[in-house]
Amino acid sequence: MDIAFVLYDGFTALDLIGPYEVLAGPPGATPHFVAADRDTVVCDSGLPVRPTTTFAELTRPDIVVVPGSSQWRTALERTELTSWLAAVHPTTTWTASVCTGSTLLAKAGVLTGRPATTHWAARDALAELGAQVSTDRVVVDGDVITGAGVSAGIDMALQLAAQLWGEDSAKLIQLALEYDPQPPFDAGSPEKAGPELTAAIREGVLPA
């Protein structure tokens, strides 16, 4: 099972590595890190990652996982990326996104008229790109599964793992990753964090 983890400059590392850690371990899974070319890709906080293959070489992945980016509006202009997504989606078993990765799928035409989720701050943009926007953390619609912002990729991937390998396997992965979350604060959504912090994020305020 060839799993394509999509790389592009400015991607958000945890969007990709959450699902990667969940999905890449089982013996039947073959992870690929695919980009436009083999040049090192730098994520939006500076992590340098080396692609293992290219869009031209990987034309029939079974599963595609598209991460988002804090520079997602710029990423929408990457036609080599959205063209590849449009080309490979018809033959995937599952096409998945995390965070604003769903805007790339929408730009590629994959989400037109379909329910999907995204980072809470990008919901309007995803709607403008033609999707039926949900505020759920994970949305499954046929062969497309989308997760909300950044950390939601772990929850999305566990649901995908259950679809691929059954619930017991997904639970085994959860136990191996000791995924028993205990956030020290309760500020993970606009509703919980309140209007001040939410406005700060919308205005681009950086913590500290």
Place this chain on the structure above:
Amino acid sequence: MDIAFVLYDGFTALDLIGPYEVLAGPPGATPHFVAADRDTVVCDSGLPVRPTTTFAELTRPDIVVVPGSSQWRTALERTELTSWLAAVHPTTTWTASVCTGSTLLAKAGVLTGRPATTHWAARDALAELGAQVSTDRVVVDGDVITGAGVSAGIDMALQLAAQLWGEDSAKLIQLALEYDPQPPFDAGSPEKAGPELTAAIREGVLPA
């Protein structure tokens, strides 16, 4: 603020990228990916990451974050790594670990007689290395903060962010990462997953 994210072959990607995503964003934070040399490091599921600096070059990091590994017993033999940890810890503001990264800190002498946590399957080994093992998800002891298995690095790093930049900044980061976890199953600890799945992990069974 120089933050050293430690790389070595076989490290677990999410152990590192969880804290990285939490800690690397604020303007005052300068993330470094440090390894014995600048050769590409491959994590335990195949992700190739390029170090940005070396142990020899980075001698006074303010913060050190040590990830674990599914091959952590082998990692304990990496004396260049444990020697570096022993050398830099006395001048760090915080020394942090995720998962079996705490066994590396213990091997380096950082945890002798101190409370610390680790992946649930490595508790006995951590005790043998001289730490006072806790089953808590995050343990703070003076200038050392340790997290439990893999995904616990996110919870650990949010606590560390609150120490570094205050609670409001930590909440802002949590909101930016939309960290409002909703695991589809309740199997993230041995107690919750039950004896069968726990025994399977101990015996090295891989999911699917």
